[in-house]
Amino acid sequence: MPLEKEIEKLVRTLALKNALDHDGKAQLDAVLSKFLGSRPDKRAEIKSLIPDIKSAVQAVNAMAPADQKALLEEIAPGELEAKKQVESGPRLPALEGAVMGRVVTRFPPEPNGYPHIGHAKAAIIDEEYARMYGGKLILRFDDTNPLKEKLEYYDAIAAGLQWLGVKPDIVKNTSDDMAKIQELGKKLVQNGGAYVCTCSQEKIRDLRSKGLPCECRRDRSTALDRIGNMFSGSYGPNDAIIRFKGDMADQNTAMRDPALFRIIEGEHPKLGSRERVWPTYDFAAPVEDSLDGVTHAMRTKEYELRNALYFAILDRLGMRKPAMIEFSRLEFEGVPVSKRKIRPLIDDGTIQSWDDPRLPTLSAFRRRGFVPEAIRKFVLSLGITLAETKPPFESLEAFNRKIIDPVSVRLFFVRDPVEVHIEGAREMEVTLKNHPTDASLGSRKVRVSDRVLVAGEDAANVKPGDEVRLIELYNIKVRDVEREDGKVKSIRAEMGGDEIRQSMPKIQWIAKNDILDFKVMIPKELYVGDEYNTKSLEMASGCAESFVSTLKPDTKVQFVRFGFCRIDGNNTAILTHR
Numbered sequence: 001m002p003l004e005k006e007i008e009k010l011v012r013t014l015a016l017k018n019a020l021d022h023d024g025k026a027q028l029d030a031v032l033s034k035f036l037g038s039r040p041d042k043r044a045e046i047k048s049l050i051p052d053i054k055s056a057v058q059a060v061n062a063m064a065p066a067d068q069k070a071l072l073e074e075i076a077p078g079e080l081e082a083k084k085q086v087e088s089g090p091r092l093p094a095l096e097g098a099v100m101g102r103v104v105t106r107f108p109p110e111p112n113g114y115p116h117i118g119h120a121k122a123a124i125i126d127e128e129y130a131r132m133y134g135g136k137l138i139l140r141f142d143d144t145n146p147l148k149e150k151l152e153y154y155d156a157i158a159a160g161l162q163w164l165g166v167k168p169d170i171v172k173n174t175s176d177d178m179a180k181i182q183e184l185g186k187k188l189v190q191n192g193g194a195y196v197c198t199c200s201q202e203k204i205r206d207l208r209s210k211g212l213p214c215e216c217r218r219d220r221s222t223a224l225d226r227i228g229n230m231f232s233g234s235y236g237p238n239d240a241i242i243r244f245k246g247d248m249a250d251q252n253t254a255m256r257d258p259a260l261f262r263i264i265e266g267e268h269p270k271l272g273s274r275e276r277v278w279p280t281y282d283f284a285a286p287v288e289d290s291l292d293g294v295t296h297a298m299r300t301k302e303y304e305l306r307n308a309l310y311f312a313i314l315d316r317l318g319m320r321k322p323a324m325i326e327f328s329r330l331e332f333e334g335v336p337v338s339k340r341k342i343r344p345l346i347d348d349g350t351i352q353s354w355d356d357p358r359l360p361t362l363s364a365f366r367r368r369g370f371v372p373e374a375i376r377k378f379v380l381s382l383g384i385t386l387a388e389t390k391p392p393f394e395s396l397e398a399f400n401r402k403i404i405d406p407v408s409v410r411l412f413f414v415r416d417p418v419e420v421h422i423e424g425a426r427e428m429e430v431t432l433k434n435h436p437t438d439a440s441l442g443s444r445k446v447r448v449s450d451r452v453l454v455a456g457e458d459a460a461n462v463k464p465g466d467e468v469r470l471i472e473l474y475n476i477k478v479r480d481v482e483r484e485d486g487k488v489k490s491i492r493a494e495m496g497g498d499e500i501r502q503s504m505p506k507i508q509w510i511a512k513n514d515i516l517d518f519k520v521m522i523p524k525e526l527y528v529g530d531e532y533n534t535k536s537l538e539m540a541s542g543c544a545e546s547f548v549s550t551l552k553p554d555t556k557v558q559f560v561r562f563g564f565c566r567i568d569g570n571n572t573a574i575l576t577h578r
């Protein structure tokens with residue numbers, strides 16, 4: 001019987017799309033499952049449709065890829081374009097004033113901690129724009145505070161970016177340019193654009209809040225001596241700072257003579273103890289951006305008030321000014337994305353390492369089973385708006401799921417196992433598919449006797465008389481549920497029929513002679529409101545199929561009805577997401 005017109009078109013479209021995804025060869029299984037996905041009403045008659053669907057797939061597979069493309073464009077215009085969009089992901093809007101081949105962006109992390117998803121957002125946007133205009137991306141370690149920076153963090157940031165697939169064209173440190181930066185600072189003092197202030201911190205704070213200048217601001221005669229004292233060591237760390245000569249009464253408090261240099265004595269990871277007069281971020285950022293040839297400087301919105309200072313400094317030094325673009329800080333509900341919030345938990349031992357799966361660091365995302373492409377697509381989907389809305393964490397999960405779902409091997413894990421005795425079941429060998437639609441992911445053989453384990457939660461939901469499907473095995477009919485202290489201890493059952501009914505619970509199981517003791521870490525929200533969530537890490541204990549022991553750490557799997565996980569060790573995995 002020939003297919004109805006509408007059905008025929010759907011089947012051909014699905015076959016063509018599937019073929020174009022798989023080197024020109026569509027797979028019947030995949031087409032069938034997609035078909036039933038869009039036409040669940042045809043489930044009952046699928047058996048009678050299969051021969052025609054099969055020949056439609058064969059016809060598509062006989063075509064050359066170019067012809068497949070042309071036919072898809074003809075019968076389902078728009079599908080190819082939509083497919084391209086999904087593959088290439090969302091794009092950023094055009095950059096104002098950008099000239100092809102001339103754009104230079106920079107990502108300037110301070111090496112004072114591990115990179116997190118917020119840094120990923122900044123770095124990816126910087127990189128995307130550089131690529132979009134055939135320009136350059138600079139990775140510049142913003143390392144001008146020897147008390148906070150460590151070599152470990154430079155390495156962690158470089159490793160995080162590499163994992164993300166962000167490839168800077170130039171890698172440098174702000175500290176490489178110390179001599180130039182200090183020269184420019186001195187120049188600014190000499191030309192009256194800045195001054196050395198020897199007032200106490202309290203006095204500075206007080207006058208700043210009152211909007212009043214101090215005497216140091218007026219006294220230019222001693223400027224050179226004072227600078228000399230800062231560099232020579234005659235002044236101690238809190239004796240003097242270089243301040244920008246702004247306006248102490250400015251509405252914008254960032255312009256009330258902010259510090260441009262301070263004295264810090266400490267071992268710098270790159271320069272040792274050679275330097276003692278260090279620029280602040282407010283001075284180093286504009287000067288470095290200008291010297292580095294940055295055309296478009298991007299940073300998060302909380303620096304907004306400091307933009308005036310950024311440009312005033314460059315004005316006074318007569319230096320070229322980059323364009324400044326702001327975007328919103330990335331935060332998630334319950335997961336603060338800031339070193340300021342993460343570091344205390346590490347320092348006080350609440351969290352052992354920077355790759356703890358509850359953290360929003362890149363190493364944690366990696367360990368948890370997220371793939372870098374998902375992070376990039378997610379970041380680009382946010383765009384560069386200034387809206388302060390926190391995206392739901394689920395949206396990042398959705399991008400990841402879409403990428404790992406087609407390649408994750410399906411396996412069984414049962415949490416809090418309960419034994420089921422299937423009376424009269426004979427020992428048999430079953431072949432389980434590693435993936436429901438992709439046969440290339442292979443299969444595995446399991447020997448099953450009359451005893452299997454099921455998850456405690458599933459066991460708690462059955463009662464005598466129920467019929468339950470053991471996925472890819474057979475149905476069982478529950479005869480007796482033995483409880484102890486209200487908990488199910490064991491179940492007795494008999495083999496049921498083989499017919500799968502929609503209403504029947506379908507549960508995963510493990511053959512009793514095929515057990516691997518196994519634990520899955522389940523990361524939860526790190527914070528509840530402003531409080532650390534003491535229940536943020538849950539451990540699910542149970543059994544996995546022994547096959548799991550053959551998987552290398554880092555393999556991504558899906559434990560059926562449990563969630564996507566990344567194998568973390570011999571007997572442990574981490575839940576990536578459901």
Ligand code: ATP
Nearest residue numbers: 108109110118119121122299300329330337338339
């Ligand atoms: P933290 O609060 O984690 O210390 P930071 O801004 O001090 O953040 P830096 O290492 O100085 O961290 O940041 C480097 C770049 O990354 C800056 O341009 C900053 O704007 C950007 N960035 C940092 N956190 C986020 C975030 N949550 N969302 C988007 N961009 C961020």
Ligand code: MG
Nearest residue numbers: 109110112281
């Ligand atoms: Mg910082």
